[in-house]
Amino acid sequence: MQREDDFKIRRKNIKDLSDEKLKERFWDLANKVVEPMIEMAKEYTSPSIERSVLLRMSFNSLQAKAIVNKCLELDILGKGAGHIVLRLAKEENIPYKEAGEKLASGELIEKVKRIFKIKA
Amino acid sequence: MQREDDFKIRRKNIKDLSDEKLKERFWDLANKVVEPMIEMAKEYTSPSIERSVLLRMSFNSLQAKAIVNKCLELDILGKGAGHIVLRLAKEENIPYKEAGEKLASGELIEKVKRIFKIKA
């Protein structure tokens, strides 16, 4: 869109605001703009977020990548990669590090499918 | 002379002057300082001043130097090099340029001595 500078017309509603009010309005608008993005961030996750969870759980980057890729293949990342690893560990009754490592190396896939009731 | 910074003591007489008065005093003092120098400049001349007079009279720098040196030798520079040249021209009844050139090349020295009554 090409547009001439119509600042003088557009500013009508704000030109009489005090400097303080102007600042308030600026921040109100900015907060409104980011509201949907922050809501989305709360409701969604991503492969990187899930890998970052696994890193914090003490997996290394190669393991984290492998585990998340498995979860993506199984379409269960919406449950949280950490959740999946812990759940698997509980079901297998092994330490969660071991559970994750096994999952990363392709073991226990069927088990995961069973736990999370994945068909196919 | 070595001296500590006694500004705070010395400023006593001027510290209460207004900015305008201060400026006036500054220039009064400066004018007083230069008065003797300007007086001296009025009453004295120098070889360079006399050569500069000759330059203005259309002599070149070599001629000017030679003429002034002659005048110095004769100890008559206090009369003014231009004066001497003009007087010589009048006495010889020749154009002053010619008079000067002759003087520069060492001619007419005796004549100058006679005009200005120089012994020895």
Add this chain to the structure above:
Amino acid sequence: MSEIKNVNECRGKMDKNIKKYVLKTNEKIDVLKILNDLDKYKPRRKGWTWRKKLPKGTLVGPFTYNQISENLENSQPLPAAHYFKNIDPQPDCIITSEIASGRFEDDIRRFRMAAYHGADHIMVIRTTGQSHFDGLIEGTPEGVGGVPITRKQVRASRKALDLIENEVGRPINFHSYVSGVAGPEIAVLFNEEGVNGAHQDPQYNILYRGINMFRSYVDAAEAKKIMANAKMLQIDGAHNANATAKEAWKVMPELLVQHSINCAFSIKAGMPQNLIALSTVPPTSAPAPCIKIDLPYAVALRDFFEDFIFRAQMNTRYMESCTREVTVSHTLNALISRLTSAHLQSTITPDEGRNVPWHYNSIHGVNTAKQSLIALDDIKELIEIKDEGILKEKVREIKERAILFLEEILKVGGYFEAVEKGFFVDSGCYPERANDGIIRYKEGGVAAGTIIRRDKDYFAPVCCHFGYNNLSLAQEITGKKIVDKDIEKESEDIEKGKKIKESKNMGEINNKVCDLIDGCTLCVHGKISYIDELDEIDNVNVRLKENKEYRLGRKVKPEVQWAGDGVIVLSMFLPTGERTSHFASLEIARNLGLKETEVIHKQIMHPAEGTYVEVKGVVPFSIDLEEVRMPEIIPNLEPEYVEKIVREKNLKVVAATVGEDEHSVGMREILDIKNKGIEKFGFKCYYLGTSIPIEKVIDAAIEVDAKIILISTIITHGEIHRINMRRLNQLAIEKGIRDKVILIAGGTQIKDKMAKEEGMDTGFGRGTKGIDVASFIIRKITE
């Protein structure tokens, strides 16, 4: 703001980590020692550290300062500092140096040089490409335009900085980038490894890296929360609009908008305001009347964002290849910082405009910032910004335009829609529109379609996780309990969009979550899994072997990017037109034997009269240090011994500044007792003054029976210094005293060899001290 108590505190912590390796100022940093036991390294602290400001009116050398911080223990003062007792006052604000060699082992040498000149924010540029890498990289591969950010490189760099901050005596902040498609992972890595600050701005991902916008925002919230936990300083990316727009001064309203979006989002993601930095650049440069544009903008920004941190970057948009021009611009950029405010003064190498920034130019950049900030110390004590008139009008206008911009974003449906419509980096001054903005689509970009809605039973059993987290389910599965009161409170605060002013308790709050797994890596450092190398060929060990001889051996080669790269620059003026000069200069460089020659700067002095050219080239040989011809250093005599001989022999000196030289400073420093000159050894000195004819010097020496004649001569156009020396020798011979006197010449351009050629007994150049001269005289007298 968080401040480290003192550097000794750092040192205490450090000794546990790095056993006995202390940098000595006269020894090179040893990369192998850094790499040794790296798997066991633990950062000595997390989070950002500010300089410790000194009170107004602090005296340093002969001057008082109002805007300085604690002195360094070891540092390189500005070149002119030797006129002022070598003081090296440090400005109050952090100074940033960007490091971008692409090899971390070269980077760390650069850290050290920058820190030694006063930088305490080391920003390591990340290799191009990594922002599109979906995951972490490991090992020490070489990068392009910067290093790949890996755990090993980050850890080695931070470890090196621990050593360097001990050397200079001030904490140094380490910084890189939490952008790209692996933001949350990199944020975890940085938190774990004690990285102190990072760029994080989803808008940068979207506009300049072409990464999908949803992915960018979803990742950003997680990354920001992790950063906040470590009290890292966040820098936003708004200044890139400035560096990209064709007419950078027109995007000022948009810049306020971009800053506000990242700030508001960061607060909602859990960052305290005092860790959120705006990256801001004076938008213009001369020949624009730039202060008139840059200053109102800077004021408007600081009005709206008063509780945030300001990182003042220097203008890069209008940099050409003339380093002089850039230096002027950057000095004026520092003026804007001083007239408004800056918590961090970033620096850019003056050769950034050539796309070949070299490390010594980084140091020049740091010096320009330090010099300007110190020169402008508390300028606002003397001058003030007018609170009426054109400035105030412009400030108001910028603010209003920014508000109108935000209004239209909401009007078209929100931020994502605005990006799709090309609202950003349009070169019209909003509401003007040039229709040349950067357009990105919701469904487009790198990693499009990769965000995943969290299920109801979603949970993550770790600290600093943002958003929905079914922790009751987590407790159920793990059978462990966490105290979730604080967590709820935190969520509530975020919910309300409440600004969290202080993050003091952030660490503790989050520690509770990872009780589910007996501690996460952010809380228990020992739980981190360290990977060393993955690539057998592309790693630091291979590189270190390759250039070993230049790093450790007797061989030396010039360098600008990597050890032993051999690059030098030739500067020359050719009396020919631009095009001819270009190719003739390359011919000259090739004739001199240089390889890979390239013209890096050209400046027309006059289209017909000539052109100034800078050519880079590679030196095809190395120098064997043991074969470098170096004159022997003769140690000075003991002052007591000198004095004894002087008094025994009642030595007299005649000294004069000769020829047409009115400068007497150098000679006075050699003579005067109060300058530690030779008088203090008992020499009787007759100083004749300046502009003294050689004849008078000799006459005076004869008259007072001086055994020593000192002349000073600095004007060296043509051969006047040589003529003066020759004449002194000749006259001394003619007068029959040459074998009875010691003739010494001094001056900034004088060299011993030259002086001897002209018949002197010796010559002294720049930097000579009284004891040097006295020692020579006594050796000569007693030999």
Add this chain to the structure above:
Amino acid sequence: MSEIKNVNECRGKMDKNIKKYVLKTNEKIDVLKILNDLDKYKPRRKGWTWRKKLPKGTLVGPFTYNQISENLENSQPLPAAHYFKNIDPQPDCIITSEIASGRFEDDIRRFRMAAYHGADHIMVIRTTGQSHFDGLIEGTPEGVGGVPITRKQVRASRKALDLIENEVGRPINFHSYVSGVAGPEIAVLFNEEGVNGAHQDPQYNILYRGINMFRSYVDAAEAKKIMANAKMLQIDGAHNANATAKEAWKVMPELLVQHSINCAFSIKAGMPQNLIALSTVPPTSAPAPCIKIDLPYAVALRDFFEDFIFRAQMNTRYMESCTREVTVSHTLNALISRLTSAHLQSTITPDEGRNVPWHYNSIHGVNTAKQSLIALDDIKELIEIKDEGILKEKVREIKERAILFLEEILKVGGYFEAVEKGFFVDSGCYPERANDGIIRYKEGGVAAGTIIRRDKDYFAPVCCHFGYNNLSLAQEITGKKIVDKDIEKESEDIEKGKKIKESKNMGEINNKVCDLIDGCTLCVHGKISYIDELDEIDNVNVRLKENKEYRLGRKVKPEVQWAGDGVIVLSMFLPTGERTSHFASLEIARNLGLKETEVIHKQIMHPAEGTYVEVKGVVPFSIDLEEVRMPEIIPNLEPEYVEKIVREKNLKVVAATVGEDEHSVGMREILDIKNKGIEKFGFKCYYLGTSIPIEKVIDAAIEVDAKIILISTIITHGEIHRINMRRLNQLAIEKGIRDKVILIAGGTQIKDKMAKEEGMDTGFGRGTKGIDVASFIIRKITE
């Protein structure tokens, strides 16, 4: 102030003098043509000329300015100007360039370069030694540190400047020195030859040249009166105290005193205030907090001397050999000028601190002044100096100290006594005294005892003679009459110490005196006696023969001082300590074959990690211009023809900025119709955006059936640009379209040869225009 009406007026006058020799901007100035008919040359004007200021708010390019003057007709804008439509706004004040090659034939080329960059005050430095020469020098001998000021050199220089001012379209002021023991003669020479300004200050003679104090003052009055007659601008010498004192900031009270003495004396000698300029320098530099010292001083000075002219010089006292450091200082010096005032902004080469100022550095100095002044255009519209607080206190203190100084001068018996007591250039801040001032004696110094009391019958029959003049006797002797009323009036004014505000009638007043001799040389130019050469060996003709091949022939050599001197500079970083780096850098320079190598700058980057070194050396060969390998320039096609083919063939272009590059400016300039890009020839352009993977580029080309692919890539650390090009070629081959498409790469670092090596059809670098690209495409399509 006197202003020349316009440059055409100059030109009109000029045509009478220099027949048909007009400088062409693409041709070198021809010294032989300047020398031709020099005996017949007459200056086109006398006196000083100011710039013609433009009204506030004048628009230049996209910006408005408040402190600019008329544009030049031909000039070199700042390097960054190309971002701003190549504007070259000229500051309101005169810009000075100092020229000091020692050979006038090289000087005049330097005049031209400086003028072309915006200097309109050319200050020719005089050879050292001439101030002790009792008389005039003639011919064109070579000088040391400057040229000998002779009639021939002055005349040739002024004549060259006439040509140059026509070229650039602005009057240029020519300036040198009326100091030394031949002041009145030099003043006459300058008046006669149309020199526009000069230094004249008897204090300079006394303190720094060691010339007898009586002689200095007696000569000075005569010289000043002669200068005033020609409306020359006088610059005083006070700033030398600043450049000489060890702690320059302590001499501030003295500087006010020195200025006042020369100003008061000048007025009494007949100069109007608007021709009396104070030469003033900001006294300090960083690491001093210099603005806090320099600004109060500048304010105090302008308060006391408000009706005088201010020549703002840049600081030379604290210059080291780092040109970057100097550039920062000089930028801040210009800030002081803008915060207070400056009628002339003087410039100093940033390498003055090395004692090797080179002409391209003079240009750098001019650019720094121009850039800073334009950047700071009317900064006082936005900020103001506080009228209370520390600044006001310091201003007052400086003034009071100066007054106390003057009081003590009178107390000890006057100026001459004060000099004998070492009052001047003492490094204590008056009334503090360090006892290290410069002492001169009434009966001492060069030319002591040479003034002569005028006799009663003394007279001088010429204009502009100062002091006692027995004109009645003169009339008697010559028999000619002069109207002496005005002369008496003038004397009376001087007697009263009255300030003469305007000197309008000065010329006419004086014209009367020389009626005694039918006109003096000041009034009748034809009466001047011209001497050409006196020395058969030391003259310009001999020198021109010696370096003829470098001036005119096919041979080219670098130069910094004289044609063909061969000097270049190497800049390098060595990873070794200062001393080792010093000698290793010399070794490298010698290994490259350079002669006369010398280290001119060293900077420790870190004591162990390395040193930056600059080495000068002489290139031992010259380049034969006819053998320089220069790529052929292929002329562009006619736009109409291009458009015809494009439309016939319906040509489509796919374009993208590839790799990790977020910069789109260059590509957009090549494409966009509004930037005169290729769209305007009818190409249908598909621009994919920035950071585009190579795969997508190829896919898009296949999809739209584009015949041309343009990629832009600028980040060139490592080999990323080559990798991108190579990949594009490979993919095109793999997809089977390589022979159907033209592949073109562009970017600031791209070169045609390099692009072809990587499989492109061509490559375009910096400065490419749409027509260049279009012409290549059409040639390729139709070949």
